[in-house]
Amino acid sequence: MGKQTAIHEQVLITQSTQALMELDAKWASDYDRNVNETWGYSGPDRTRYGLSKYLEPEGARVLDAGCGTSFVGVALSSGRCRQIDGVDYSQPMLRETAKKGVYQHLERMNLNIALPIDTGVYDDVTCVGTFTSAHVVPEALNERVRVTRTDGIVCCTVREESWQHTYFSEVLDRIIRAETAKLLALCEEPYVHSEHSICKMVVLQVERP
């Protein structure tokens, strides 16, 4: 793997949510600078582009699950999305995000457990850069689907190593076989250019009545 900052290397080998949150607390104020100066991070822009094929951004109510410091919110705003909520488990990341003013509502939530959000309230849910190492477990995809309305879109990236070494694809298959959601796209996208890494991008359309 190519160039990473030391803290990013630690984040990728972290084993627990608690240890990850401690690292994120140290990283939050430098995260934007790291990403902008060294990563060449295309996940947020690829997500905006991927979604633009399926979602009319104006008027859409979007949840950015694992919003970090708001790269996805900024990308979606530039694509005419105006009603974006953000959730993340790291309070310091949420504080950085609040400074940008792109999210209507921000809340601290653990994405690995049931979300305190009603079923089917969002037109679109994004989850970018969070299905990776010790971050968000594959089963959490079920909750992303649950909070999305019928015919709404769920768009997530899965770091290639996580795709290979977790059971994400099995969770995805179960959702598709249960006809809870239909697979609109599953493709490889460039991810962090300094690492030469790629991710899988998954786009689902929710079918549940």
Ligand SMILES: C[S@@+](CC[C@H](N)C(=O)[O-])C[C@H]1O[C@@H](n2cnc3c(N)ncnc32)[C@H](O)[C@@H]1O
């Ligand atoms: C690599 S950052 C990606 C942030 C943003 N989506 C982006 O693309 O820049 C991963 C984010 O996932 C959050 N995260 C990790 N585990 C989480 C969990 N269990 N619940 C909610 N957020 C979590 C971290 O706090 C961090 O902000």
